[in-house]
Amino acid sequence: MAKKEAPAPEGERNSSNSIFWRTFLMLMVLIVVSVLGGLQTYWTFNEESIARSISQQIVSMTNLTRYALISADPVYRPDLLNILASEEGLRIVPKEDSDHTTPLTDTSTVSLIEQMVHEGLGPHTVLASEVNGEKGLWVSLSIDGDQYWLMTRKKLFDRPSGTSWLWWGIIAFMLSTLGATLLTRHTVEPLANLSRAAKALGRGQTPEELPDTGPTEIREVNKSFNIMVKDLSRMEEDRELLLAGVSHDLRTPITRLRLEVELADLPEDSRNAMVQDMEQMENIVNQFLGYARRSNTPLELVNLGEVVASAIGASRMQEDPSVSLDSVIRKDVYIMAHPAEIARVVQNLLVNASKYGRDPDGKLEIFVNTGMQGGRAILSVADRGEGIPEAEMERVLRPFERGERARTGSTGSGLGLAIVDRIARRSDGQVKLHTNNPKGLVVEIRFPLASPPKAPKGRDEADLSAKGDQKISA
Template sequence: MKLPFSLRIASLKSGLFWRTFFLLGALTTTSMTAWVGMISVVQHEPQVQQISAQVISVVTITHAALTHSAPELRRELLFELVSNEGIRVFPLEEDDKVEPPADNALMPDIEKLVKAKLGADTRFSSKVNGVAGFWVSFNIDDDQYWLMLERERIRGLTGIQWLGWASVVSVVSLLGAAFISSLINLPLRRLTQATRDFAQGKRPAPLPEKGPIEIMEANRSFNQMVDDLQQVESDRAVILAGISHDLRTPLARMQLEVEMANLSDDAREGMQSDIGQMDAIIGQFLDYAKPTEASSFINVNISELLSDTAHEASRLPDVRINTDIAPGAHAMGNATDIKRVINNLIENARRYGKTPGSDVTEIDIKCSVKGMHTSKRITIEVQDHGNGVPPEQIEQLLKPFTRLDTARGQANGAGLGLAIVERVMSRHNAELNVRNRDGGGLLIQIVMKAL
């Protein structure tokens, strides 16, 4: 039976797959965060030393080259620095528009080390006169200059790059967590599906007996349990069939002897009634023990089946059948078993639901189809106009060998009528509801998935 949406959401939240996935994801995220933090701390000092040494080296070499070169060659030297080294040198003017250096964790330590080597008056900037770069000032005699390095030469990974790499690692980690969760959850999902199929009367395929020891042993135990239960079911059917044959043969002889015996009419009718009841009880045992195989399910016209069953029941002298059956109701099932269920419900109503003050039992049979497409449902209702059942005892009706004679009047039988109905309907994955009818009587409702 399909779970309601709220229950499906709850099952997703509490499912083993999602628990494992979120735990692995949280572990991976925590580990990655700690790794990034550790790398940042460990890498900080070496990166500061490397960038500071590079800046000091470039400024020192440029200063020496300009100082010791001939004035007529300085223009060519500056061109070489720009074209080959990406280094530009500009005069520092008082009206230069200077922006502060980049605000990051490395810059304060870089400034400290560079100023210790080049002088406390060394200035830094991230943009001068609208031109972005890594700007450092230096002096030649009494003149001040700007030396601009390309940012790419002195910067490490930016925050965006760190975020990009972290995103890639996170996605890969989450995919790995999903894969690992699927591997962990797959055997349990197979076991759950096999258990559900077995509960619905299907014979599940044997679970693979391989993998980790715990999974292998669980699957082997489940397969053995299925085989054992199938054998028990088969043995029970054989035993009951044998009992039926062994009991019905002497019952037939007793019936014949009663017919031929010199008895009064009352005695003969009483004995014939007792023999008929014993034969009916044997039939109930066989119906209850008979398995309903899902492999035998076909497209059943529920509307026609109900109409035929109601027509047959209307021939009984003490029954009046009222029908309200929607046409075109189809469902997958075993037609013989569904008809047996409806007959059991009619017989249950005939025996126990006699209308007070009347010798005729009035039974209503209704069938409706509601919903659209995959959500279509067939609702079958069989109700009588009797005394009903005390509400606190309704649940007892579906238990085997239970008869509520105090509520429904005296009747003979093994108490398996509604138990057979519940057993067959559960194999058809249908919903069975029992409640008292408004106005008196018992209402039994069956809800099946429609085609």
């Protein structure tokens, strides 16, 4: 039978969409942007002082070289030029009109440097980054009326480099990441506690009282949530008491009426019809009690396959000639639940299928399956009846709601699927209804998987292998 796969819960589909990661990433982006903005601000405000320092070096280097060559004896000038080239990395070459020059990169800092160099060396001084294909810092100068190029390979325009800034940057980044993590966790933790408490409340459990500490907004939210939980618990207790009282009070007159009908001198058909009506009334009373009853005992490890197989056997549906019941039961699927409640779920689903899942000839085909899919335990019950329109599937899970066919064709309280949904939520499960193929209804329940119990030492391997799939056919 074709089955649709129920969508995974929102938290499982995208865990990176949590408020923790959103806040953490926003803080990290803010830190990175702030650091980059700080560096840019520092460079902007120090641009003039950096340009002045570089221009002073160029002016001093050019003037000292010029004065050294002018004051040196012509005999020793070649030696002086060799010393400048070897020790200081300076070269003096004649400037020709045919020289091909490449100007410095046009930036705001370079413009300031050229302006200050012109103030120190004259407006006709030329700065170039390349002359005749040779790269370097080229400065034009005049010696005794002749024009020369002074070239140095020193990278005066490079910003200070080294490894110390890198290590400081790594340390600062690590400290910023740690600070962002602690700050985000401190901010998000109250919301995470509130989310867990809300989920527990949605499963029908009573969450622990949230702490009345932290920022004012968090305290107000926690206080309001605690008050809401107490109000809901009080309403639940009142409803449970009301339903239990009404149901208990109805049992006595129903039992007395049934006894009187059995002893009365009535036609057989009338007696059977009246007994059937009273059995239906008693069944409705039992459903009221089942819906009102809450279990406060802690969840325990349950073998889903064994409980389902036992509930199928207790239903005795396989003995009904009008019922064809097939099941695939996997015996190594464990969940945290109450065994009696899981058995009640199976019983309700089988009864619901028996009432509304028969074909026009009165035959009932049921398929029960337990297994694992997508990291969750699966329990599904499918029939080949008329099914439920998709528009009504969500509504029939609510208390006292029934499908259109159930309203006209049968009587009941409308609590069967509501009880199933309530029990499933207590175990953090999800109930999904979808159409069977080609017709019918599939009720699928997904539970969180639990770790299986550890096998006792010395257990026979044959017992372990018996945990495979089991098929039951009627």
